[in-house]
Amino acid sequence: MKNSGTCPKCQExxxxxxxxxxxxxxxxxxxxxxxxxxxxIEARELGRFEVYVCLGCGYSELFVEDPSELEGR
Ligand SMILES: [Zn+2]
Numbered sequence: 516m517k518n519s520g521t522c523p524k525c526q527e528x529x530x531x532x533x534x535x536x537x538x539x540x541x542x543x544x545x546x547x548x549x550x551x552x553x554x555x556i557e558a559r560e561l562g563r564f565e566v567y568v569c570l571g572c573g574y575s576e577l578f579v580e581d582p583s584e585l586e587g588r
Contacts, residue, residue: 516567516576527571534580536564550585561585 516522516530536548550562561584567576579585 522569522571522574524574525572527569529570531568531570534565536566
């Protein structure tokens with residue numbers, strides 16, 4: 516869906532995109548879903564997910580926005 520703009524399950528062309536998948540952190544704080552944090556001091560978020568959702572059937576695709584952040588980890 517990311518590249519085709521069409522749902523592979525039902526051929527719907529209305530696709531919702533978000534660069535942030537809502538998650539809950541410590542103290543129920545809203546944050547974006549990520550793979551990991553770099554370390555306790557810098558605490559930079561690595562591997563943030565983006566999502567594509569078919570508005571016809573709900574089929575969803577997750578992508579890590581910048582996979583290079585995960586290289587060598
Ligand atoms: Zn669909």
